[in-house]
Each structure stands twice: as structure tokens, then as C-alpha cells.
Amino acid sequence: MSDIIIKDVSHAYETEKVLADINLTIHSGEFFTLLGPSGCGKTTLLRVLAGLIRPSEGRIFAGDTDITELEPEKRNMGLVFQNYALFPNMTVKENIAYGLKIRKYPKHEIEEKCSYYMELSGLSDLRGRKITELSGGQQQRVAIARALVIEPQMLLLDEPMSNLDVALRVKMREEIRTIQRKVGITTLFITHDQQEALSISDRIAVMKNGNVLQTGAPKEIYDNPNQEFVANFVGASNRIEKAVYGKFGIAEKEDVPYVFMRPEQMKLCRDAADGVRVKIENMKFLGVYFEYEVSDGEYEYSVIEINRGGGHTGWTIGDTAYLTCKIPEKERKRSQEEGA
Ligand SMILES: Nc1ncnc2c1ncn2[C@@H]1O[C@H](COP(=O)(O)OP(=O)(O)OP(=O)(O)O)[C@@H](O)[C@H]1O
Numbered sequence: 001m002s003d004i005i006i007k008d009v010s011h012a013y014e015t016e017k018v019l020a021d022i023n024l025t026i027h028s029g030e031f032f033t034l035l036g037p038s039g040c041g042k043t044t045l046l047r048v049l050a051g052l053i054r055p056s057e058g059r060i061f062a063g064d065t066d067i068t069e070l071e072p073e074k075r076n077m078g079l080v081f082q083n084y085a086l087f088p089n090m091t092v093k094e095n096i097a098y099g100l101k102i103r104k105y106p107k108h109e110i111e112e113k114c115s116y117y118m119e120l121s122g123l124s125d126l127r128g129r130k131i132t133e134l135s136g137g138q139q140q141r142v143a144i145a146r147a148l149v150i151e152p153q154m155l156l157l158d159e160p161m162s163n164l165d166v167a168l169r170v171k172m173r174e175e176i177r178t179i180q181r182k183v184g185i186t187t188l189f190i191t192h193d194q195q196e197a198l199s200i201s202d203r204i205a206v207m208k209n210g211n212v213l214q215t216g217a218p219k220e221i222y223d224n225p226n227q228e229f230v231a232n233f234v235g236a237s238n239r240i241e242k243a244v245y246g247k248f249g250i251a252e253k254e255d256v257p258y259v260f261m262r263p264e265q266m267k268l269c270r271d272a273a274d275g276v277r278v279k280i281e282n283m284k285f286l287g288v289y290f291e292y293e294v295s296d297g298e299y300e301y302s303v304i305e306i307n308r309g310g311g312h313t314g315w316t317i318g319d320t321a322y323l324t325c326k327i328p329e330k331e332r333k334r335s336q337e338e339g340a
């Protein structure tokens with residue numbers, strides 16, 4: 001398998017520009033996710049890769065080979081769409097075998113490959129069932145096995161779990177990742193769910209309005225978002241203005257007018273020596289954690305406290321508290337050095 005390279009790709013439907021100069025390399029064997037809000041161009045980019053849309057500008061390469069003009073059938077990509085597009089009146093086995101039949105594989109090879117991918121996807125016992133007799137999760141497995149059986153150079157998954165309930169989504173994303181690792185197939189996955197993206201990807205590209213804003217490993221994107229949209233799209237965040245760096249003990253950086261601090265990096269204390277005086281404006285109990293909205297009169301902040309049992313952390317709306325940031329170690333060192 002080779003890297004898939006998207007070079008200077010732009011696309012407009014009639015006059016509306018929906019992809020603006022996209023440059024991405026998806027490495028061989030990588031699980032790569034496009035994450036972004038509805039309408040940002042994720043499906044359009046996937047369709048460009050699949051060859052279903054010819055981009056207005058730019059090229060697509062598989063390794064050194066330019067595949068921009070190649071017909072979809074010749075690209076050898078396995079596609080799974082949101083609605084699966086399975087043949088409802090065929091059995092599980094017939095659905096999976098279909099792609100091999102039209103490619104005129106010999107019968108024994110069809111049997112072998114189908115058995116292997118049904119086993120891999122946990123479908124062996126369901127091989128004779130009709131699609132209409134399967135649950136949503138089972139249908140999704142069929143769609144993935146059907147895409148994998150042709151042994152494509154790349155798997156393209158467009159929100160394959162949006163029809164499933166939350167618990168099943170979590171289970172299925174683990175299954176997809178396990179199968180992907182086992183097969184070692186390069187995968188492009190689309191979602192607008194940040195947790196899903198963080199939990200299964202090797203790398204993520206965050207998109208907005210046809211642009212890629214940031215590309216990186218999940219932890220990199222979460223810990224070091226390069227702009228406000230990314231910070232807020234991959235989780236909640238507080239924007240701390242330069243004017244109050246001093247109060248929070250944050251080192252001043254010449255080039256940035258503010259820093260982002262995650263709610264779980266902030267802490268409410270009772271001791272006046274610790275941090276900025278705030279009032280608790282609102283609080284929510286969310287099971288795993290408590291979420292507080294606090295204000296110092298000028299700025300508002302969101303703070304998360306893990307629920308460590310006992311059901312209540314002791315704060316109530318209207319309380320005065322002192323807010324601190326858990327500054328990452330490197331920042332703290334820097335601020336000490338600069339203070340010295
Ligand atoms: N065939 C089409 N003709 C004209 N405009 C289109 C067409 N398909 C999509 N668009 C527009 O292009 C933009 C990007 O659409 P796209 O389907 O790529 O977004 P998306 O990120 O996949 O969104 P979602 O998360 O809702 O699936 C949208 O503004 C959409 O209305």
C-alpha cells in the first residue's frame with residue numbers, strides 16, 4: 001500500500017466553493033479522520049478520493065501515481081456510507097460476495113475470502129440471514145466486510161455509525177479500529193463527533209468551511225489547538241486574555257494575545273492565596289463530573305471537577321471561590337525562569 005496524497009485540491013459545485021486548496025498526506029496503514037461541522041466539505045473530499053467527483057483543481061496521488069483522472073472502479077477503494085447501501089433482499093454472504101462476483105473471481109476464492117472477512121467481522125453465524133433481518137450494528141459489520149473483501153488499497157468511511165445509538169457507536173468504533181489494525185489498511189474516517197475522532201484516530205484533520213485548519217495526532221490537537229475554532233471543536237475551552245496572565249501565573253508570550261485552558265485544567269479552591277476570586281454562577285451535575293460556570297466580574301470561565309463519589313463537591317451557586325490553572329510543567333518552568 002502507498003501513501004495517499006491530496007495536493008492543492010479545490011472544488012466548487014457550480015459557483016459555491018466547498019473545498020479550498022486542501023493539502024494532506026494520508027500515510028500507508030494510517031487511520032486518518034476528517035473532523036468538522038456539517039457542511040464543511042468532508043463528504044466532498046471523500047468523494048474526490050473515491051473518484052466520484054473530479055476536483056475543480058488539484059491532484060490526487062497514490063504514492064507516485066497520479067490517480068486524479070482514474071475511474072472509481074479502477075481506484076480500488078472500499079466505501080462505506082452512512083446508510084450502508086446494502087442489498088436488502090440478499091443474504092449477508094451474498095452482499096459480501098457481490099463485489100468479488102462482478103470482478104469475476106473464481107468460486108473457491110470467493111468462498112475463501114467471504115469466510116475470512118465474515119469471521120473477522122463476527123458475521124459467520126449470520127451468513128444466511130437477509131439484511132432486513134439484521135440489527136443496525138450487524139448491518140454496519142456487513143457494510144465493512146463488503147468493503148474489505150475486495151482488498152482495497154484504502155477504506156473510506158463516511159459517518160458509518162450515525163444510525164447507531166450511543167452505546168453501540170462506542171462498541172462499533174472499537175471493532176472498526178480492531179479490524180483496521182488487523183488488516184493494516186489505510187483508512188479515511190469521517191465524523192463530526194470529537195470524542196469518536198479522538199478515541200480511534202492516528203491523526204485528525206480539523207475542517208471548517210472547506211479548509212483544513214489543523215492536522216495532528218489526537219493529543220496534539222487537543223493539547224495544542226492552533227486556533228480558537230479548533231480549541232472549541234475538539235472540546236470545551238477557556239480563553240485566557242493576556243491582561244489576566246499575571247493573576248493566573250501564566251508566562252507572557254510576545255506573540256500570542258491569549259491562551260486556551262481546558263475546563264479540566266482549571267481548579268476551584270477555597271484559599272484566597274490561590275488564584276482569582278470568582279463567583280459560582282451556575283453548576284451542572286453530569287455523572288462523571290461537575291461543570292461550573294464562574295465569573296470574576298469581567299471574564300467567564302468553565303471549570304470541571306471529577307465526581308470522586310459522595311455525590312457533591314460542596315460548592316453551591318452564589319459561592320465565592322478562587323480559580324487557578326493547572327499550568328503545564330513547561331509553562332511553569334518558563335515563568336519561573338523569566339521571573340528569576
Ligand atoms: N451535489 C452537490 N451540489 C451542490 N452543492 C453541494 C452538493 N453536495 C454538497 N454540496 C454543498 O457543499 C458543501 C459541503 O458539503 P459536504 O457534503 O461535503 O459536507 P459535509 O462536511 O460532509 O457535511 P455533513 O457533516 O452534513 O455530512 C455544503 O454546503 C453542501 O450544501
Ligand SMILES: [Mg+2]
Nearest residue numbers: 042043044158
Ligand atoms: Mg457528509
